[in-house]
Amino acid sequence: MMxxxxxxxxxxxxxxxxxxxxxxxxxxxxxxxxxxxxxxxIVFALVLDIMLVWVERKVVARFQDRLGxxxxxxxxxxxxxxDIIKLIIKEDITPEGADKVVYNIAPVLAATAVILLWAxxxxxxxITAVDLNVALLFLVAAGSLGTLAIIMxxxxxxxxxxxxxxxxxxxxxxSYEVPMVVTLLIPxxxxxxxxxxxxxxxxxxxxxxxxxxxxxxxxTISAIAELGRAPFDLVEAESELTAGFNVEYSxxxxxxxxxxxxxxxxxxxxxxxxxxxxxxxxxxxxxDGFHFGSALVALPGIVVTLLQAVSFLxxxxxxxxxIMWVKYSMPRVRIDHMLAFNWKFLTPLSLAxxxxxxxxxxxxxxxxxxxxxxxxxxxxxxxxxxxxxxGVGRRQRKxxxxxxxxxxxxxxx
Amino acid sequence: MTPEQIIxxxxxxxxxxxxxxxxxxxxxxxxxxxxxxALFGVAMVYAILDAGFMAVVQVVVxxxxxxxxxxxxxxxxxKEMRDRGPQLRPGWWLAALLGLLVFAGLTFLLITQPGIxxxxxxxxxxxxTIGRLGMALVSPNAFVLPFEVASILLLAALVGAVYxxxxxx
Numbered sequence: 001m002m003x004x005x006x007x008x009x010x011x012x013x014x015x016x017x018x019x020x021x022x023x024x025x026x027x028x029x030x031x032x033x034x035x036x037x038x039x040x041x042i043v044f045a046l047v048l049d050i051m052l053v054w055v056e057r058k059v060v061a062r063f064q065d066r067l068g069x070x071x072x073x074x075x076x077x078x079x080x081x082x083d084i085i086k087l088i089i090k091e092d093i094t095p096e097g098a099d100k101v102v103y104n105i106a107p108v109l110a111a112t113a114v115i116l117l118w119a120x121x122x123x124x125x126x127i128t129a130v131d132l133n134v135a136l137l138f139l140v141a142a143g144s145l146g147t148l149a150i151i152m153x154x155x156x157x158x159x160x161x162x163x164x165x166x167x168x169x170x171x172x173x174x175s176y177e178v179p180m181v182v183t184l185l186i187p188x189x190x191x192x193x194x195x196x197x198x199x200x201x202x203x204x205x206x207x208x209x210x211x212x213x214x215x216x217x218x219x220t221i222s223a224i225a226e227l228g229r230a231p232f233d234l235v236e237a238e239s240e241l242t243a244g245f246n247v248e249y250s251x252x253x254x255x256x257x258x259x260x261x262x263x264x265x266x267x268x269x270x271x272x273x274x275x276x277x278x279x280x281x282x283x284x285x286x287x288d289g290f291h292f293g294s295a296l297v298a299l300p301g302i303v304v305t306l307l308q309a310v311s312f313l314x315x316x317x318x319x320x321x322x323i324m325w326v327k328y329s330m331p332r333v334r335i336d337h338m339l340a341f342n343w344k345f346l347t348p349l350s351l352a353x354x355x356x357x358x359x360x361x362x363x364x365x366x367x368x369x370x371x372x373x374x375x376x377x378x379x380x381x382x383x384x385x386x387x388x389x390x391g392v393g394r395r396q397r398k399x400x401x402x403x404x405x406x407x408x409x410x411x412x413x
Numbered sequence: 414m415t416p417e418q419i420i421x422x423x424x425x426x427x428x429x430x431x432x433x434x435x436x437x438x439x440x441x442x443x444x445x446x447x448x449x450x451a452l453f454g455v456a457m458v459y460a461i462l463d464a465g466f467m468a469v470v471q472v473v474v475x476x477x478x479x480x481x482x483x484x485x486x487x488x489x490x491x492k493e494m495r496d497r498g499p500q501l502r503p504g505w506w507l508a509a510l511l512g513l514l515v516f517a518g519l520t521f522l523l524i525t526q527p528g529i530x531x532x533x534x535x536x537x538x539x540x541x542t543i544g545r546l547g548m549a550l551v552s553p554n555a556f557v558l559p560f561e562v563a564s565i566l567l568l569a570a571l572v573g574a575v576y577x578x579x580x581x582x
Binding site for chain 1: 470
């Protein structure tokens with residue numbers, strides 16, 4: 001293995017040999033290298049998180065026709081560091097009657113649940129922390145730890161608004177987990193694997209968004225709901241619950257909730273890109289360079305890895321940007337609307353997509369129009385859905401009109 | 414000691430300590446959270462045993478669904494979430510004795526089991542464990558019947574829940 005062909009694994013192997021040279025046996029040396037890798041990954045995610053604060057504030061400012069942070073450093077780039085210093089030196093308040101231990105563990109758990117997700121994110125062809133064969137289930141499992149953190153925060157604060165926020169979060173999570181899990185099955189059916197690395201490698205030719213655009217849309221919607229961001233931000237609806245589950249938190253403990261929400265959004269942007277937009281795949285780029293037809297532009301492995309990592313991070317940022325776009329352009333929905341939307345629309349639709357995908361995948365398995373057939377089946381399904389919705393809407397309007405008719409007649413006479 | 418053994422001892426201590434806290438703590442919600450810790454420890458043990466699927470399912474089902482429903486039910490039903498009564502019943506020593514006897518019996522059975530000291534052969538890395546599990550679940554020679562029975566049970570529960578919840582016109 002050479003540094004130029006596979007940099008990260010080379011460094012890992014080199015560190016392993018260095019530790020062995022110091023007299024460590026293979027087992028502890030391997031564990032130490034693994035711990036160093038975990039440390040580097042977490043530091044990378046958290047440093048990225050600091051910059052996400054700037055990105056989020058800048059983007060929301062643009063959506064609201066403002067400038068955003070622009071005083072400290074070029075383009076306000078140093079603003080997040082100033083924010084952090086402010087958060088750290090603020091008074092740390094624990095409310096009267098709070099459950100101290102649970103209250104203090106909650107922000108840690110919220111951040112942990114997000115950082116756990118980075119364990120399975122394939123950043124480039126040769127950079128994956130763990131290539132789990134149950135990665136898609138792992139995604140759901142880590143999400144449930146995040147719910148737990150919010151329940152703990154809401155309950156331990158000894159504040160009725162915080163507790164109401166926690167209740168809403170549970171209703172939200174329990175319901176939107178259903179379409180999310182169902183749409184996670186669709187990449188698994190098409191690619192035949194639950195490992196995100198395998199799913200990414202499958203997309204070297206066609207991205208899954210072409211094979212199943214509906215699944216991509218449903219996954220994005222349920223991801224936004226799982227994040228608790230607008231239009232599903234009932235957890236922290238300011239006008240009703242002041243700030244929801246984190247209302248009692250101050251200083252850096254609040255900072256952890258805020259930071260983990262941002263990193264969670266970016267991570268879900270990453271998962272949208274991995275599952276449906278090819279992850280680290282760059283068009284025409286293979287492990288040895290660009291292939292244009294039969295022409296090959298050979299590149300060393302380190303350049304390929306770098307290009308793939310940049311591709312992944314940019315796609316994740318685009319996914320994150322879409323999540324922000326939705327957040328800052330949509331009003332909050334009412335809780336009964338939100339649950340009805342999930343149970344009466346999103347869940348049946350995701351089940352229909354699952355059945356159609358499973359059938360078409362087997363029917364078209366070895367034919368030449370697999371991609372076209374999968375795409376068209378989604379288009380037909382979307383068309384049927386829209387027709388059904390239009391019919392329902394028409395009937396509802398008719399019913400309203402007939403209900404209003406006597407009153408209007410009475411007004412005329 | 415290998416790193417794996419250290420991690421195992423840590424997990425085992427976590428499970429035992431949390432399980433003890435579940436039954437000794439006076440606050441109902443703390444008991445539920447300690448239960449989460451114990452279940453998470455079990456998931457870690459599965460992970461050490463290279464049973465990634467079991468580990469993740471443990472977290473999804475027990476922590477993500479069951480424990481959260483416990484916590485939810487506790488928060489919704491009890492206003493005063495603190496237990497004030499005595500924690501021990503009069504015949505506690507009998508229960509302790511029985512528990513010890515069962516523990517001793519199980520330990521004895523395990524120790525006398527032939528091959529208790531044998532190390533399991535490592536699973537070759539190219540074996541698709543989760544694929545095999547999936548095949549076994551739908552194979553007529555393996556678990557297709559229990560699998561289908563469980564599905565019907567869940568479907569019946571689903572229909573029952575809808576029937577109970579739907580409002581009578």
